[in-house]
Amino acid sequence: MRRKLLFGNWKMNKTQAESKEFAKESIELRKFALANDIDIGVAPVYLSLETVRKANPDLIVAAQNCHFADHGAFTGEISIPMLLELGVNWVIIGHSERRSYYAETNESCNKKLLALEANKMTPIYCVGETLEQFEAGKTKEVIKAQTLEGLNGLGKEFVSNMVIAYEPVWSIGTGKNASKEIAEDICGYIRELVHELYGDAADKVRILYGGSVKPENVHDYLTQPNVDGALVGGASLKVDSFRQLIENMIK
Numbered sequence: 001m002r003r004k005l006l007f008g009n010w011k012m013n014k015t016q017a018e019s020k021e022f023a024k025e026s027i028e029l030r031k032f033a034l035a036n037d038i039d040i041g042v043a044p045v046y047l048s049l050e051t052v053r054k055a056n057p058d059l060i061v062a063a064q065n066c067h068f069a070d071h072g073a074f075t076g077e078i079s080i081p082m083l084l085e086l087g088v089n090w091v092i093i094g095h096s097e098r099r100s101y102y103a104e105t106n107e108s109c110n111k112k113l114l115a116l117e118a119n120k121m122t123p124i125y126c127v128g129e130t131l132e133q134f135e136a137g138k139t140k141e142v143i144k145a146q147t148l149e150g151l152n153g154l155g156k157e158f159v160s161n162m163v164i165a166y167e168p169v170w171s172i173g174t175g176k177n178a179s180k181e182i183a184e185d186i187c188g189y190i191r192e193l194v195h196e197l198y199g200d201a202a203d204k205v206r207i208l209y210g211g212s213v214k215p216e217n218v219h220d221y222l223t224q225p226n227v228d229g230a231l232v233g234g235a236s237l238k239v240d241s242f243r244q245l246i247e248n249m250i251k
């Protein structure tokens, strides 16, 4: 039985003070989620990682990116040992905004995933097609390349414990969420790909849907057998909305 997971990707939002306030308010929320077998986490900006972790040590906290090297001449980057020093051991890898604005590729994601495996950390590896690819009927082709190239060389245990998020680019921040049927089709397809590569690790890997998830539609996704939760941007920023997401996941 895979545990449900709700993750807020805060992107470049919230000051440290705002992040701290959310983290404090989420203490009760986390207990409520746990009592209903749901794991919850957030990905604040780097500067707020420690603040959030200290304000609510039970909340899962992820960085939104990392570098694959431990240290070096990479201006503006943050390494895995630096995150571990703060007690952060989850990282989002390959978000579509990083792929499109910062030239992240399947190959660079793979290097980061290998580095996370070496450090026993947990990734949320994001995959998803653009609108153009969706309209050209290329979704599965794109997802297959992102999955196979991203996971290349990773071990079975690491893959069993990782999280993969299917986030169609056309649904992110647009209000045009994918139907539950599309989410199930692609999350199921990702699970099949993992099964081909890693056998029963596919039964354990958690696969999330992301893209304009709101309290009003989150339940639909959770009714789908291959969707284990949601990766949420805009609707994760306010604690009330986050609470409603959890409540509607349970219903």
Ligand code: 13P
Binding pocket: 009, 095, 167, 171, 172, 173, 174, 175, 210, 211, 212, 213, 231, 232, 233, 234, 235
């Ligand atoms: P929205 O929920 O704002 O569409 O963002 C989704 C996302 O990119 C989460 O990583």
